[in-house]
Amino acid sequence: MGWLHSLFSPFKKLWLRIHSTNKKSRGxxxxxxxxxxxxxxDVHILWSILVESCPPASPPKR
Structure with missing residues (x-):
C-alpha cells in the first residue's frame, strides 16, 4: 500500500499547489x-489609494 501512496503523492502536491495559487494571486x-x-x-478614490498602497504580487516560490 505504501507504493500506491508514493505513486499519488506528487500528483496530490501538484493539485494542491495549483488550486491554492489561484486564490492567493487574486488578492x-x-x-x-x-x-x-x-x-x-469616493469609492473609486479609496480603491485607488488601496491599490497603490499594496505591493505588487510576487511570483510563487518554487
Missing amino acids: IYILYEDVKSCPYE
Missing part, C-alpha cells in the same frame, strides 16, 4: 468588479 482584485460598478466617486 484584493476579487472586489474590482464591484468597485468598478459603484457610482460613488
Whole structure:
C-alpha cells in the first residue's frame, strides 16, 4: 500500500499547489468588479489609494 501512496503523492502536491495559487494571486482584485460598478466617486478614490498602497504580487516560490 505504501507504493500506491508514493505513486499519488506528487500528483496530490501538484493539485494542491495549483488550486491554492489561484486564490492567493487574486488578492484584493476579487472586489474590482464591484468597485468598478459603484457610482460613488469616493469609492473609486479609496480603491485607488488601496491599490497603490499594496505591493505588487510576487511570483510563487518554487
